Amino acid sequence: MNRPRFLLALDQGTSSSRSILFDTQGRVVAMAQREFRQIFPQPGWVEHDPREIWNSQLATAQEALGKAGVGAADVAALGITNQRETTLVWNRGTGEPLCNAIVWQDRRTEPACAALRARGFEAMVRERTGLVIDAYFSGTKLKWILDNVPGARDAAKRGELAFGTVDCWLAWQLTGGAAHATDVSNASRTLLFDIHRNQWDDELLAMLDIPHEVLPEVHASSHLYGHTQAGLFGAPIAIGGMAGDQQSALFGQACFSAGLAKNTYGTGCFMLMHTGEECRASSNGLITTSAAQINATPEYALEGSVFIGGAVVQWLRDGLHAIKGSEAVQNLAESVPDSGGVMFVPAFTGLGAPYWKPDARGAILGLSRGTTVAHIARAALESIAFQSAALLQAMSRDLAGSGGVTELRVDGGACVNNLLMQFQADLLGIPVVRPKVIETTALGAAYLAGLSCGVYASLDELAAHWQAERVFHPTMSRQRAGELMQNWEHAVAQTVL
Ligand SMILES: Nc1ncnc2c1ncn2[C@@H]1O[C@H](COP(=O)(O)OP(=O)(O)O)[C@@H](O)[C@H]1O
Numbered sequence: 001m002n003r004p005r006f007l008l009a010l011d012q013g014t015s016s017s018r019s020i021l022f023d024t025q026g027r028v029v030a031m032a033q034r035e036f037r038q039i040f041p042q043p044g045w046v047e048h049d050p051r052e053i054w055n056s057q058l059a060t061a062q063e064a065l066g067k068a069g070v071g072a073a074d075v076a077a078l079g080i081t082n083q084r085e086t087t088l089v090w091n092r093g094t095g096e097p098l099c100n101a102i103v104w105q106d107r108r109t110e111p112a113c114a115a116l117r118a119r120g121f122e123a124m125v126r127e128r129t130g131l132v133i134d135a136y137f138s139g140t141k142l143k144w145i146l147d148n149v150p151g152a153r154d155a156a157k158r159g160e161l162a163f164g165t166v167d168c169w170l171a172w173q174l175t176g177g178a179a180h181a182t183d184v185s186n187a188s189r190t191l192l193f194d195i196h197r198n199q200w201d202d203e204l205l206a207m208l209d210i211p212h213e214v215l216p217e218v219h220a221s222s223h224l225y226g227h228t229q230a231g232l233f234g235a236p237i238a239i240g241g242m243a244g245d246q247q248s249a250l251f252g253q254a255c256f257s258a259g260l261a262k263n264t265y266g267t268g269c270f271m272l273m274h275t276g277e278e279c280r281a282s283s284n285g286l287i288t289t290s291a292a293q294i295n296a297t298p299e300y301a302l303e304g305s306v307f308i309g310g311a312v313v314q315w316l317r318d319g320l321h322a323i324k325g326s327e328a329v330q331n332l333a334e335s336v337p338d339s340g341g342v343m344f345v346p347a348f349t350g351l352g353a354p355y356w357k358p359d360a361r362g363a364i365l366g367l368s369r370g371t372t373v374a375h376i377a378r379a380a381l382e383s384i385a386f387q388s389a390a391l392l393q394a395m396s397r398d399l400a401g402s403g404g405v406t407e408l409r410v411d412g413g414a415c416v417n418n419l420l421m422q423f424q425a426d427l428l429g430i431p432v433v434r435p436k437v438i439e440t441t442a443l444g445a446a447y448l449a450g451l452s453c454g455v456y457a458s459l460d461e462l463a464a465h466w467q468a469e470r471v472f473h474p475t476m477s478r479q480r481a482g483e484l485m486q487n488w489e490h491a492v493a494q495t496v497l
């Protein structure tokens with residue numbers, strides 16, 4: 001009998017569900033993608049319908065297999081990767097969601113976070129979870145659901161409700177309720193998880209008044225979580241891996257050891273640097289997070305999360321109507337030699353790392369009579385690079401004296417933009433390397449699944465698959481890059497009214 005030749009990755013993102021079928025060399029064989037509704041019930045609130053998440057994800061998985069003409073028996077295992085922090089609660093008996101998912105971008109729990117900060121919890125939370133107290137993370141979202149959906153807290157205490165992030169919800173659906181489980185990388189984004197002991201933490205649960213009964217089991221990212229119900233794909237497929245999308249991308253970029261870093265340019269930007277088995281705290285506005293784990297040994301990363309990355313290009317398209325499609329931004333930006341002194345800080349939903357300014361709002365500075373939409377487009381693109389450069393500067397300060405980041409691996413939808421990548425290399429002063437396969441988020445999940453089911457024997461085997469497509473070398477003088485960064489920081493300082 002032939003061995004199964006494929007790995008299937010389910011990549012459940014903020015704006016779309018995608019499924020990618022890979023061969024065992026890590027090459028894309030087939031892909032399917034579906035967008036689903038973004039629900040904005042009030043200013044600052046962002047929700048997804050859990051049923052739409054599940055239905056769109058299942059449909060893309062079936063479509064990818066169909067396109068490739070591959071049956072379940074040819075798939076060694078599937079891996080799940082997901083938008084992180086987004087919070088769901090459902091009934092264990094019926095499987096019905098209690099309410100819409102509260103998305104990571106949702107700011108409704110900022111007052112609850114401010115209250116926790118005022119009560120002096122920040123240092124304990126940072127030490128135990130590696131996180132800052134911010135509405136971004138799941139804990140206060142879960143508390144909001146238990147406090148605001150009638151009867152939820154009592155039902156939770158009676159053990160009738162299940163909480164999960166999107167990975168957990170998908171695993172539950174795929175296995176018909178047999179698995180209520182998440183992985184360490186997702187658990188580490190909840191504000192409820194002790195990243196040193198790799199366990200849910202009673203004191204954090206008490207801080208947020210969360211009953212233990214709602215919590216999923218936590219496993220390594222490469223782990224046999226269960227099997228899909230036979231009816232979904234014609235035969236059961238093993239679920240061999242789960243990881244949050246940014247930790248999965250770090251894995252897919254073959255950043256397996258301390259010092260290797262990647263930046264993903266999607267809706268937001270997420271820069272992660274692996275720190276090996278060392279749980280490193282940041283003194284410069286970054287967070288510490290669990291990296292994808294292939295066994296019981298904890299591994300960590302330093303992370304900088306920028307809330308608006310490629311989304312600024314969507315705003316040029318949908319808000320300003322300056323371009324028809326995202327790809328048109330490069331031509332428009334290249335039609336001028338520079339931004340003409342315009343500085344754009346896209347703090348539409350506050351600023352994440354390294355600033356953590358929930359009250360900041362967007363600003364366009366340095367306008368003159370000669371400013372055109374092309375200058376604004378260029379400044380918008382540059383803002384993605386400036387925010388990422390601020391993350392790398394913070395990382396370098398954290399690493400002072402112990403070797404810094406020597407190259408940055410990139411991926412995500414906006415990394416196809418050569419102008420952006422060159423400007424990024426210029427600001428950073430290190431090479432920016434774009435790999436041949438930029439679907440590294442999905443690839444990471446496929447690799448995690450492939451490791452647990454024996455398709456791969458070692459990380460070295462995976463590292464050998466990784467290949468650069470293009471290297472962007474810095475060409476700007478360090479003095480000029482320093483001046484530009486100063487201008488950027490000056491602009492950031494103007495964004496809190
Ligand atoms: N050529 C381009 N230049 C700059 N940004 C782009 C380009 N093409 C796509 N984008 C941006 O990339 C983002 C989509 O990337 P993707 O990795 O699919 O995001 P996500 O996983 O967050 O849904 C969008 O915000 C889009 O505006």
Ligand SMILES: O=P(O)(O)OC[C@H](O)CO
Binds near residue numbers: 015245246
């Ligand atoms: O779905 P993405 O690619 O926007 O990623 C979202 C992040 O996981 C949020 O932390």
